[in-house]
Amino acid sequence: MKLCAAIDLGASSGRVAVGSLDSDSPNLGSLVIKEVHRFKIDVHDEVERGLRWNWAKIVEEVKVGLHKAQELGEIISIGIDTWAVDYGLIDSQGELIEDPYCYRDGRTDGLMQSIAETIGAEYIYSRTGTQFIFFNTAYQLYAARETPALKSASTFLMLPDLLNFVFSGVQSNDITNASTTQLLNAHSGDWDWELIEKLELPKSIFPALHKPGFTVGTINGHGSLDGIKVVAVGSHDTASAVAGVPLAPTRDSAYISSGTWSLVGLELDSPVTDETARAFNITNEAGVADRIRFIKNVSGMWLLEESVKYWKEKGITTTPAELARDATLLPRKQIIDTNDPRFAKPGAMPERIAQYCTETNQSVPATPAEFARCIFDSLAVAYAKSLAELIKASGRTVREINIVGGGSSNQLLNQLTADETGIPVIAGPVEATVMGNLIIQMMSAGMIASLEEGRALIANSIERKTFTPSSVKV
Structure with missing residues (x-):
């Protein structure tokens, strides 16, 4: 039986789940999921360093979850999704320069308004199609322009891609999370180099983009996990969740x-x-x-x-x-x-x-x-x-x-x-994100033919309840 492992990290908790296809179920079969590990995700509020994610703990918990997943059988691939907008900076030696900031940190206060006034809200939106919200990655990077961390950075990676890098050694950003940065051109599907230049951000740190279903590489340097494929899913957890909606x-x-x-x-x-x-x-x-x-x-x-x-x-x-x-x-x-x-x-x-x-x-x-x-x-x-x-x-x-x-x-x-x-x-489904993550891996492995087939599989795997509008508000 082919097993896929979904790593789903939310802003308050993370989990690792294993999925497989049950071909004995009626019609299309069903998606079978077993959660093997759940953990709390912590943010540290430090006076001098601001709100930071405990990155080392996140990595360690993911490893624990993957080893537990292996106890169920051979894992053919992993897929990682996280919340949006946050990132890590890698130096020329391939090392993480500092713990990633949490998007709720106050360093971006006031920047959205000033950038919209300076560069132009219409200009930014017509190119990126991204909402204006105070913690967008564009403002986080702008706030960091003069910091030693950004000045010494070789590569910028969104958090799920940072985890992909930890396991595979490959530096590449998934388009679904990149599209939350306000630095991606919505029409070309590439980084908006003109906007990046206007924000005075170093172009050299932005790596190539990939799409969901792309094989990033294989796990390397992690013992018994080595050789497992690292597959790009909807790395923004909402992208995987939407994929998992029937x-x-x-x-x-x-x-x-x-x-x-x-x-x-x-x-x-x-x-x-x-x-x-x-x-x-x-x-x-x-x-x-x-x-x-x-x-x-x-x-x-x-x-x-x-x-x-x-x-x-x-x-x-x-x-x-x-x-x-x-x-x-x-x-x-x-x-x-x-x-x-x-x-x-x-x-x-x-x-x-x-x-x-x-x-x-x-x-x-x-x-x-x-x-x-x-x-x-x-x-x-x-x-x-x-x-x-x-x-x-x-x-x-x-x-x-x-x-x-x-x-x-x-x-x-x-x-x-x-x-x-x-x-x-x-x-x-309650587990839409994990289910979406898994069907993307299964599409990559040739187990599912299309997104529509995957959604039909999910619909066949769960019971859903309908709520009809009432004439009187509760």
Whole structure:
């Protein structure tokens, strides 16, 4: 049996899962997945060095997971996906110069506005089609222009490609994550050298690009792991997640990848970089099989995750599942703008939500369940607004919404989304990112013929639940 290993790293946790095809299942067969390792991903807040990822720990945990994967049988390939925008810098000796910054670090504060004014927001968007958000890689690199790290850098690698390099020794960037940097030309599919020059960034550090399905190399220098193929998947976790969504072949489906971030999107054949799309701050990101992910970013379960941390520090222990259950019993009261900048940084989220409610003349939630209800209602409103903008900018018709990822198990939010949009919601798979990662590896190995076949395989492997809009909002 051919086994593939998916390494899926989110901004709060990572896991390694093994996938195989079960040809004995009816119709197309099914995708069988077993998670073998899960770990927390830490960020260190250091006064002098800023917010940094603990890179050595991430690498070590991935190795642990791969060795556990080998206990299940022969692994023919691995595929790595991570969150977007963050990167590592390699010196001429092939060494990582410093721990990668976390995108929530404050070093980019104010840069988005000043660069948009200096170079021109219309100019940047018409070329890259990338949303303007304060932590884009372009601003991170601009902030680092005069640092010893960037001055001594030989190669710039996005985090999944940095891991590919750790295992294979090959330096190359995947286009799906490169398209989140605001440095990729959406029309040519190559680095936007003119924009890079305007930002006064060294052109020499940007390596060649590859697409999902490309064999980067083989693992080398890691003992029993040596010889396993390293296959490029949708290295941006959302790209793999979208690949794992069983979208209707009629092309009238929207998707929401619901995790720490919620990505509301449509799958298009070509980018849309006109003034309407720019005004709505929609991003065009490269997808699997040359598709375009036409996306709006919404600050998703991050709000709840930070709130749970806050309450734990106050001696109140609860879980997202418990909060969702309790929130179901409450009415809708408050709505916040989930993308307000105050909610972007780590910290006392309930205090910030309370402050927002006070400033907007709303009542203030009093219990964790009330805060959770506020968050869920606000996310549903944000989803509906984002989808309306995507539809207007693309001219597409949407008849169903597919919610995938960890947030798809939140039945209250699924129903609220259906009610707010007036469109049926289909929930699942929860493991869309891992499934998408795996089917790309299987396409590369010739086990699956196409993305459509892979999606049909996923649909045949899971049970999904439909939430129908109600006439009365919950």
